[in-house]
Amino acid sequence: MSEPQRIVIIGGGLAGAGAAAALRERGYPGEVLLFGADAHRPYELPALSKGLLIGDAEEPDWVRDQNFYTEHDVALHLGTRVTRIELGARLVLDAAGGEHRYDRLLLATGSKPRSLPVRGADLTGIHTLRTLDDALALRAAFAKADRVVIVGSGWIGSEAAAAARKHGAEVTVVGMETTPLESVLGPEVGGVFRDLHTEQGVRWRLGTSVADFVGDEGAVTGVRLTDGSVLEADVVLVAVGAAPETGLAHAAGLDLSEDGGVCVDAFLRTAAPDIYAAGDVASQFHPKYDRRIRVEHWANAKNQGEHAAANMLGDHEPYQRAPYFFSDQYDLGCEYRGLANLDTDRLVVRGDLAGREFLAFWLNENRVTAAMNVNIWDSGDALKHLVDTGTPVTDDQLLQGDLSAIA
Ligand SMILES: Cc1cc2nc3c(=O)[nH]c(=O)nc-3n(C[C@H](O)[C@H](O)[C@H](O)COP(=O)(O)OP(=O)(O)OC[C@H]3O[C@@H](n4cnc5c(N)ncnc54)[C@H](O)[C@@H]3O)c2cc1C
Numbered sequence: 255m256s257e258p259q260r261i262v263i264i265g266g267g268l269a270g271a272g273a274a275a276a277l278r279e280r281g282y283p284g285e286v287l288l289f290g291a292d293a294h295r296p297y298e299l300p301a302l303s304k305g306l307l308i309g310d311a312e313e314p315d316w317v318r319d320q321n322f323y324t325e326h327d328v329a330l331h332l333g334t335r336v337t338r339i340e341l342g343a344r345l346v347l348d349a350a351g352g353e354h355r356y357d358r359l360l361l362a363t364g365s366k367p368r369s370l371p372v373r374g375a376d377l378t379g380i381h382t383l384r385t386l387d388d389a390l391a392l393r394a395a396f397a398k399a400d401r402v403v404i405v406g407s408g409w410i411g412s413e414a415a416a417a418a419r420k421h422g423a424e425v426t427v428v429g430m431e432t433t434p435l436e437s438v439l440g441p442e443v444g445g446v447f448r449d450l451h452t453e454q455g456v457r458w459r460l461g462t463s464v465a466d467f468v469g470d471e472g473a474v475t476g477v478r479l480t481d482g483s484v485l486e487a488d489v490v491l492v493a494v495g496a497a498p499e500t501g502l503a504h505a506a507g508l509d510l511s512e513d514g515g516v517c518v519d520a521f522l523r524t525a526a527p528d529i530y531a532a533g534d535v536a537s538q539f540h541p542k543y544d545r546r547i548r549v550e551h552w553a554n555a556k557n558q559g560e561h562a563a564a565n566m567l568g569d570h571e572p573y574q575r576a577p578y579f580f581s582d583q584y585d586l587g588c589e590y591r592g593l594a595n596l597d598t599d600r601l602v603v604r605g606d607l608a609g610r611e612f613l614a615f616w617l618n619e620n621r622v623t624a625a626m627n628v629n630i631w632d633s634g635d636a637l638k639h640l641v642d643t644g645t646p647v648t649d650d651q652l653l654q655g656d657l658s659a660i661a
Pocket residue numbers: 264265266267268269270289290291292298299300301302303334335336337362363364365383384385410499502532533534535549550551552553555578579580581582
């Protein structure tokens with residue numbers, strides 16, 4: 255593989271900017287162009303639904319500091335959307351009329367929040383949360399709000415509910431699941447989060463969905479549920495998941511997977527010559543799981559971006575890391591590693607579920623497929639080892655044994 259002279263990266267989030275940094279940190283001497291539709295310097299997203307939304311932090315975590323890009327000769331095209339990729343000519347076209355040749359191309363366009371296709375969805379006061387500007391607007395709205403309705407009981411909905419409570423608003427969360435986070439954690443562990451929020455004064459409308467939004471003079475005043483009841487609201491956050499940003503890839507004729515992402519192989523390569531994808535947008539054939547997975551987590555964006563950078567420079571290593579994510583809500587902090595199949599895996603809990611200090615293991619027969627630590631911080635390496643190796647274990651070992659001694 256000859257050394258590329260110019261690498262173009264589309265997407266100035268963690269995957270894209272992390273890849274640009276990794277290219278330089280690996281000593282790549284050629285040109286690096288990074289295009290980001292967002293006008294802000296590349297930043298990480300987790301604080302947007304936590305410290306920044308609460309008001310504890312004034313800035314997000316930046317992927318690199320202000321001077322990094324000039325000091326490392328990364329041509330940063332901020333506020334510049336790429337509008338087309340021409341595979342044959344190996345060109346990227348941007349909205350400002352620029353045409354840029356590439357030798358290698360990384361697609362790191364992330365995801366965009368899903369909206370609700372119902373009447374009233376365009377009323378003011380209805381928010382989604384993806385960008386720094388979204389978070390600043392939502393924070394300002396929470397600060398003034400009396401009644402907040404959050405549609406969606408997943409991670410972002412749950413974290414935003416905690417933030418809205420900290421701002422002193424009345425908060426109701428509407429979810430289609432009967433327990434928050436049920437599709438990721440199942441009812442038992444999801445129930446821990448429900449009880450935590452309930453203690454903090456959050457109200458729930460679960461197992462239901464939104465019929466439409468009610469407004470007055472263009473501003474939202476309520477959320478009508480499918481049973482006809484109306485929840486009064488002056489601020490609404492729609493947090494019903496995100497869809498991968500695949501418009502460019504689709505228009506260029508790249509393969510998309512059933513999960514909506516851009517198909518890449520174990521090495522993060524698309525089927526088109528010299529085009530890679532990483533982060534939320536990538537649907538990777540993952541060697542550990544022997545199937546495609548698309549992961550919308552911070553660690554995946556960070557690690558895949560860096561991994562794609564190395565492979566673009568000729569490393570040719572498969573990406574094999576298991577998914578990992580974290581969340582913070584009130585005084586609960588947790589980490590989750592792996593990928594459970596809630597239809598088939600069984601749950602083993604060590605510790606105090608009600609006291610919110612426990613380890614949860616999901617097992618396929620006697621192998622740990624996923625593990626979660628809640629308010630326990632000394633088991634991370636052992637849990638990672640169990641998930642990564644799939645070492646056979648007994649329930650007794652998980653419940654009482656020394657986890658770090660399991661080979
Ligand atoms: C509010 C929030 C909180 C989160 N909290 C956590 C957490 O606590 N733990 C966790 O593990 N994960 C968390 N996540 C998920 C995690 O942050 C994402 O999985 C990760 O940031 C994805 O990074 P990315 O680089 O793939 O995509 P993004 O960060 O979405 O970046 C993609 C970038 O591409 C740009 N772009 C798109 N199309 C174009 C184009 N045509 N031209 C130019 N630029 C383009 C976009 O403007 C965007 O800046 C959170 C996500 C959100 C939204």
